[in-house]
């Protein structure tokens with residue numbers, strides 16, 4: 001049976017306690033590996049290794065050499081593309097067709113973009129007169145923050161882990177990664193990449209385990225200088241509390257209840273295509289995904305019919321079947337949670353336009369964690385599935401009449417991560433975009449990413465922006481030096 005180990009101080013090791021937990025293929029519920037369960041010994045060893053690295057070869061590495069190493073890591077990820085593809089698909093259940101175009105390419109891209117950033121970033125400097133008629137010169141310098149804890153989620157494991165490890169290491173920090181217990185493997189593969197490239201031991205560490213055990217130990221560890229987390233808002237709040245001890249910085253990309261606003265003057269084909277993607281890609285397990293769709297009355301019936309037709313064409317299938325459009329949910333626990341929401345929607349009076357249950361899967365998929373792509377209409381804005389993040393392949397479609405009304409409805413949420421707007425009137429698009437309370441707005445598109453842009457949520461969707469030079473705000477300490485001339 002395959003083992004997924006910790007990667008600490010450049011070595012793959014089991015837990016001192018020799019404890020393992022089971023990891024399953026979500027598409028078939030087959031046991032695929034035994035994963036080391038990290039406790040105090042492993043967390044302490046990883047943090048110590050990360051701390052030592054800062055004063056050793058890694059911390060003393062020249063910026064140009066570190067930048068070159070970032071590109072080498074990216075190239076090695078590309079060289080091992082198929083290994084990452086197979087591992088990620090097996091852990092998450094997602095089709096190769098998604099992981100091949102989204103998850104794995106971003107593994108390399110997330111190192112390259114921050115190597116580019118470190119090459120191009122300028123330091124601030126000012127000249128000014130002093131009260132005694134002389135001059136002063138001020139300049140700022142950035143230093144790594146230190147040991148960064150990276151707590152990464154299970155929906156886009158490699159993408160979201162490297163979205164944090166890339167900038168953290170490019171800025172000279174060392175990292176301790178705690179991946180989700182249901183998607184451990186690509187963090188371990190990245191350890192193989194680090195060893196192959198010759199990254200100094202301790203710069204990149206992985207402690208496998210469970211959030212309630214390993215994650216809590218890591219976030220509470222006094223030698224962690226900052227924590228970056230992507231995941232549910234309730235966990236984000238707990239991590240933020242842990243960061244208050246020792247006044248440590250935190251970067252949070254949390255949940256969302258993202259609206260799509262479809263005006264009557266939209267390009268219908270584009271609106272249906274992009275909304276199908278944003279609702280059902282990755283089985284709806286994308287924090288940027290759409291779960292609330294608002295359609296202007298004139299085109300409501302047509303849009304709902306076309307969205308239903310588009311979603312009903314999605315093929316649910318096994319990872320390596322190239323014709324699969326959608327996989328299962330990531331775990332039996334998450335599947336049960338989503339099905340509870342499906343039941344709740346019906347109990348609250350939803351009109352089930354499509355899905356609402358469990359699909360009949362054949363062969364070895366019959367025991368997988370499958371749910372049907374689902375579309376509801378007819379619920380009030382106060383309904384549970386209109387208010388709470390389901391994180392599954394489902395959406396509720398509501399009708400609206402005026403621009404003012406839909407902006408109010410779209411903003412009536414505790415979240416503020418992403419939104420999409422469909423209209424061919426770009427004056428209107430920019431006007432509405434400026435009034436939507438979300439960190440990211442896509443117009444006539446979804447999940448188009450320029451990695452230099454500020455990325456993150458407001459309100460209950462998180463704190464901070466990552467992307468390009470914005471990431472340096474979190475991954476470095478900024479120091480000002482003043483000279484009297």
Ligand SMILES: O=C(O)C(=O)/C=C/C=C/O
Nearest residue numbers: 155163285286287288449
């Ligand atoms: O595209 C990104 O950089 C990113 O962070 C995606 C997040 C998706 C969350 O589910």
